[in-house]
Amino acid sequence: MNILLYLLGDNITLPKAEAKGLIESYLENKNFSEIYEKNRLYIFSCEKFPFERMSMAKVMCEFIAHGENLEDIAKKVASQISGSFRVTSYSTGNFKDATLERRFGEIIKKHNENITVKLENYENEVMCLYTENLYFAGINKNREKFLQRIPSNRPFTVPVTMHPKLARTLINLARVKEGARILDPFCGSGAILVEAGLMGMKIFGKDISEYMLHGCRKNLDFYGVQYGTENLKEGDALKIRKKDFFDAIVTDLPYGRSSFTTNRNLTQLYNKFMLTAYKLLKEGKFAVIVSKDGIDYDFYKFKFAEEHKVRVHGGLTRRICVLKKE
Numbered sequence: 001m002n003i004l005l006y007l008l009g010d011n012i013t014l015p016k017a018e019a020k021g022l023i024e025s026y027l028e029n030k031n032f033s034e035i036y037e038k039n040r041l042y043i044f045s046c047e048k049f050p051f052e053r054m055s056m057a058k059v060m061c062e063f064i065a066h067g068e069n070l071e072d073i074a075k076k077v078a079s080q081i082s083g084s085f086r087v088t089s090y091s092t093g094n095f096k097d098a099t100l101e102r103r104f105g106e107i108i109k110k111h112n113e114n115i116t117v118k119l120e121n122y123e124n125e126v127m128c129l130y131t132e133n134l135y136f137a138g139i140n141k142n143r144e145k146f147l148q149r150i151p152s153n154r155p156f157t158v159p160v161t162m163h164p165k166l167a168r169t170l171i172n173l174a175r176v177k178e179g180a181r182i183l184d185p186f187c188g189s190g191a192i193l194v195e196a197g198l199m200g201m202k203i204f205g206k207d208i209s210e211y212m213l214h215g216c217r218k219n220l221d222f223y224g225v226q227y228g229t230e231n232l233k234e235g236d237a238l239k240i241r242k243k244d245f246f247d248a249i250v251t252d253l254p255y256g257r258s259s260f261t262t263n264r265n266l267t268q269l270y271n272k273f274m275l276t277a278y279k280l281l282k283e284g285k286f287a288v289i290v291s292k293d294g295i296d297y298d299f300y301k302f303k304f305a306e307e308h309k310v311r312v313h314g315g316l317t318r319r320i321c322v323l324k325k326e
């Protein structure tokens with residue numbers, strides 16, 4: 001299958017890393033190859049791509065064709081759809097084509113008399129992106145809607161609550177499939193656990209604050225996420241007693257600002273936590289650790305895989321490290 005992603009533009013490295021993390025989550029993706037990459041367009045071929053899990057893409061398509069000649073592309077699109085369709089277009093970079101939707105729709109229709117144009121309740125949404133004097137076409141794939149879960153729409157929210165898009169991206173960086181055991185040992189209001197649960201993973205959480213845990217349960221229940229009550233407990237993340245148990249650890253460490261922390265200094269807490277995380281994780285699995293940028297910590301025996309930065313506001317940048325237990 002060929003996939004086209006038009007990635008979000010607010011972070012340079014994270015959207016592509018999320019896509020690659022998702023591709024690597026599925027072992028059957030041995031035949032992965034890149035087709036095109038420029039101006040936030042990322043096109044590749046792989047056996048399986050779970051569109052519903054991807055968060056940092058503006059457009060996601062099953063890719064059909066690209067080139068300079070719209071007629072040739074329309075012919076290929078027309079041969080692959082049936083029933084009704086509409087065209088939605090995007091121009092990227094400095095390229096503009098104001099009449100693209102109408103023109104492309106007319107040419108597609110010309111090549112297949114059995115299909116009809118419908119602007120609402122259509123069966124296929126044909127996407128056409130224009131950049132670098134090239135047209136890219138594909139069939140739109142449904143995307144997850146995040147609005148319902150943005151912090152202001154959650155029953156319980158605190159200033160440190162993470163946006164669902166970022167939470168989902170972090171899980172996808174951990175290269176896990178449905179059914180995997182995923183731990184957030186500093187779970188706070190549960191943004192990461194909600195997304196992991198909705199993606200079909202078995203969730204485990206801990207937080208030192210009963211207030212936060214109460215809010216976390218409220219959020220999980222509100223979004224219909226199933227969890228074992230035994231798996232969500234109040235307590236110190238450094239004292240979780242399990243060995244080689246989790247398929248992923250995805251967590252947002254305390255910043256010592258508005259989140260509740262013990263009196264230990266943050267570096268010490270981060271360093272100690274790395275030892276615990278290493279013990280908890282199964283071999284060959286990933287830990288995705290978000291920390292306050294500028295506070296360094298030791299990766300212990302973990303192998304460093306990748307790093308990203310996300311600016312939250314003037315005074316706070318989050319550092320995301322992806323680490324592997326080999």
Ligand SMILES: C[S@@+](CC[C@H](N)C(=O)[O-])C[C@H]1O[C@@H](n2cnc3c(N)ncnc32)[C@H](O)[C@@H]1O
Pocket residue numbers: 160161162185186187188189190191192206207208209212235236237238252253254255259260261262
């Ligand atoms: C940055 S917040 C996590 C926010 C979370 N991602 C969310 O979306 O709400 C860090 C959390 O770590 C918790 N915490 C601090 N020290 C802890 C410890 N030693 N063990 C477990 N949790 C701890 C705090 O109560 C806080 O909820």
